[in-house]
Structures are given as structure tokens and as C-alpha cells.
Amino acid sequence: MNRITGRSAFLALLRDEGITHLFGNPGTTELPIMHALKDHPEITYVMAMQESLVVAMADGFSRASGRLVACNVHVAPGLGNAMGALYNAKFTGTPMILTAGQQEQGHGLTEPLLYDPLVRIAEPLVKWAVEVTRLEDLPRIVRRAAKIATTPPTGPVFISLPGDILNAEAGIDLGRSTRVDTRVRPSDEALQALARRILAAERPAIVVGDEVVRSDALEEAAAFATILGCPVFQQSVPYGAHFLSEHPCFLGALTRSQTQVRSALSPYDLLVVLGADPLRMSVYSEVDPLPDGLPMVQVGLVDGDLAKNYAVEIALKADVKETLRAIMPVLREAGGARLLERAEAGRAALASTNWRAKRARLVAEITGRRDRSPLDPDWLALQIVEAMPENAILVEEALTSSRHIPSLRAHRDRYGFHGLASGGIGWGLPAAVGASLANPDRPVVCFSGDGSAMYSIQALWTAAKHKLPLTVVIANNGGYRIIKQRLLAFHADDHFVGMDFTDPAVDLTGLARALGLEASRVTEADDLAPRLGAAMRAPGPTLIEVMVDGSVASG
DSSP: OOEEEHHHHHHHHHHHTTOOEEEEOOOGGGHHHHHHHTTOTTSEEEEOSSHHHHHHHHHHHHHTTOOOEEEEEEHHHHHHHHHHHHHHHHHHTOOEEEEEEEOOTTTGGGOOTTOOOHHHHHGGGSSOEEEOOOGGGHHHHHHHHHHHHHSSSOOEEEEEEEHHHHHOEEEOOOOOOOOOOOOOOOOHHHHHHHHHHHHHOSSEEEEEOTHHHHTTOHHHHHHHHHHHTOOEEEOSSOOBOOSOTTSTTEEEEOOSOHHHHHHHHTTOSEEEEESSOTTOOSSOOSSOSSOTTOOEEEEESOGGGTTSSSOOSEEEESOHHHHHHHHHHHHHHHHHHHHHHHHHHHHHHTTTTSHHHHHHHHHHHHHTTTTOSSBOHHHHHHHHHHHSOTTOEEEEEOGGGGTTHHHHSOOOSTTSEEEOOSSOSSOHHHHHHHHHHHOTTSOEEEEEEHHHHTTSTTHHHHHHHTTOOEEEEEEEOSBOHHHHHHHHHHHOOOOOOSOBOBTTBOOHHHHHHHTTOEEEEEOSHHHHHHHHHHHHHOSSOEEEEEEBOOOTTOO
């Protein structure tokens, strides 16, 4: 066996596992990796200016490509900085190998500056966490990490890399990559039982979620809905392109209002859940979102989502795409002419309430707000959607300003839309950078709020460094509008403490220019469309700061 250093073996292993970009922020304990990068030009190092951005960029890269990603942070404080972004990655099941440099074994025993046991820090948020203690074990650990991260339910893993391991040299076998094929379908008996239960329902409804994206099952989910002719809802946290919006059965996303969801689901007598945690809520309510007695059947590979909060009559741990492929002919055969007639009538009955119809009414209503001053945030969202090229990817974290985005922009491919999933803000800007790096041939648009942007504004530097075709639109309403709304709604209090950015005001245009972007501010409606068009045609990153109405009652 050829002798190889730990640092070079680590990079060679990553590349063999399909890694093309290593996201990182280097410190002293990562210097061995930086030293070895010159011998591995096949890996592009992407530097971000804080560890939470490192992980969020890798997260965006993976979500916009479906690929395994790798990122490297700096010892205990760096891992601590990354934990919020790692929480996001855990929530979305992002297949990620997160590593951190660690002090040399033995030296760590003396508890030097920046030291802490890294595995214990990472463990709550990852599928597997381990520290390498022998160079000979490094290949087995990296191979296992890649396998665990990519096996559904997918998710991040963590490896602690002591400096002495990276600097050591030995003759080691790098082994081979393994991927576990989980495209399993239910048994014939289970499929027959599921088909019988669905056909027995008079008024079924479907709820779709993120496993439709991960399973590449958009077309199958649409065909399934066509066969049944029943309404389709997106899960209550609509952070991805979970269904083809323009399908005649699609009614849009469920909200996170328990009362509204309960009302929306009350007409149905069976809920068919495909790859989702269907009713994940936000704030507490005494009202349960599931109507009393509404039965469920559920399909998916994420164990924790199956019957998580509600009992289900049939729960199948299986791949969504393969299950839909297998059950559709069973439904057609068992349902016969009656099913065809019912499905056709069901689709026709939804024509006035489906996503297309509701979008047309919403567009007409929002268009009437064009002349408001300051600019109406919903009108801004509509202008962004209408200005985007057909093949553009939208990364969205504008919260109150983007509330209608799922109702305005059609999902047409599995990687075309990515929204905030976990609720931990600051993800959007760096995730858009990662999405752009993963899709160099597609324009990427990031729509962010000013509060979210200020959590991670330095991500713009990385966009400028790599000259990405990225358009960033920031809705500046001068504060945390969503918190103001909730303080008023929940406590009848309009004394907003710690929720404004007005004294002094934040100059996002100036910040963007300082970080290397072309940037401008828009305050007038007539200026918006030309600025958006120019930005989306630009070869490099551009930021547009749009001053929008921040009043709590507006919209």
C-alpha cells in the first residue's frame, strides 16, 4: 500500500464519495487540510466568514442538488457557532459530513485554548458522531459516515479530526464507497390493504411532504392524485417543491394555524399522507389541527414521521416513489369505471378552488396595491416571481414579506424552490450561495427579510468571491415585523421593544457594496421591474434592497 498522510487521505476519501466542494472556515487545527488542498485541485474550497454560514451553504448546496456535502469548522467554538445551522440540516435530513479540527490527542488532555470534547457537542443533532483515534481507522470512518448520511432517513454526521491524525503518515487502504438502496416498496398484501382503504373513503385528501422531493416522486404524486381526483395539500411547513402546483387537484399548503387547518380538513373522511410530518405547527393552540375522528394512512421512510403525533390505520415504511408506482395499477384495477368517473368529477369540482384559481384571484388582489407607499411587501413578492427566469431557483426567507410565495410561484421541478424549514433564521443568504454553487447553469434568486439577512450578511462576500449568478432581494421593513405581529396578536401589546432597526437604520445596500456586490435601493414602484430584470441578467451577484411597509396591520 502507498504511504499517505491523514490529511491527504481525508480529502481523497471525500472526493471518492462524490464531494466536489468543501465548505469551511479554517483555524489552526484545520491547517493540515488547507496544506493538503494544493494536492487535491479536484475539490473546490469554499470559505465562509463564520461557521454557521459554512454549514448553511453546504445545506443549500445539498438541498438544491440532492448530493452528499462536506463542511469543516474550527474546534469547539466553531462547532458551537455552527449548531443553529446544523439544527436546520437535521430538520431537513441533509446528507452532510461535518468535520472539525481537534487538538492533538494527548494535548487535548491538558485542555488547551479552544478545546472541548467535540463528539458530545455534536451528538444531539447528528445521526452519528465519532472522533478518529488511529489513522488506520480514517477510511472506515469516512466511508461509514458517507453511508449513514445518505441512507434514509438521511441526515448530517460528525467527525472530529485530531491534528496528529491528519499529520500522521501510514500505508492504509482507502476502501470503497457504499450506498444503501432504500427504494423499497410494500408487500403485495400491504398494497392491497392500502388500496382497499383508500377506495373505501368517499372524500379522501392527500398531504404531501419533503420525501416526495427526496424520492424524486413529483410526477408519481401527481399521477396518484389524478387517479383519485381528490384534493392535495402541501405539508404545513412548505419549505420545498413538494407537489406540482399547477396540477388540477392541488389546493396549496396547509397553514400553521390549528384552527384554519382543522377547518380545511374537516370535509374529508381519510387523510393519505405521503412522505411528510403533515401537521407540524408553530405556536401553541388549544385547538387540535386534526378534526376528530379523521383517519390517516401514511407512507414514508422517515421513521419519526410515521404516526408521530396521531395514530394511523396503515403505516408503511417504504419509498414514496416506489409505493406510488406499485399502488396505482392496483387502484385502477380495483376501482374500475367507478373510480374513473369519481376522479373525473372530483377534478372538475376543484377547478374553482385549486391552486391556479386561487392564484389568479390573489394576483388580481395584490396587483391593486402597486401604488402604495411604502411599497407593499406582497406586491414585491409578486414582482419577484414574475421577473424570475423560467429555470431560476428561488431560495426564500423573507417571512412576513414572502407569506404568499407558495401561492404565487409554481413548483415545477424538485430543486426549484427552497424555503426556511426549521424556523431558525439566517439560513437564506448562505443557502442561496450553496444552491448557486450546486447549479452553475441556473440563475438563483434569494428573497430575504432584513432581520434574517443580518444574521448572515457576510455570506454575500462568498457570493462575490465566486462571482455567482445570484440575485438577492431584501425586503427592508426596518425590524422584526413577525415578532411585532405576534406580540400584538397574543398579548394585545403594541409596545415593541427590541424589534426595530431604525435608530440607526441599517444600510443593507452599503453593506452589500462593502462585501463586493453590485447593490441598489428601491423605494418607488416604477424602479422595481427594471432593477429586477437587470439583476437577473447580470453575470455576477447583485443585491436589491427594497423599502417596504413595516406596519403591523398592513396587508
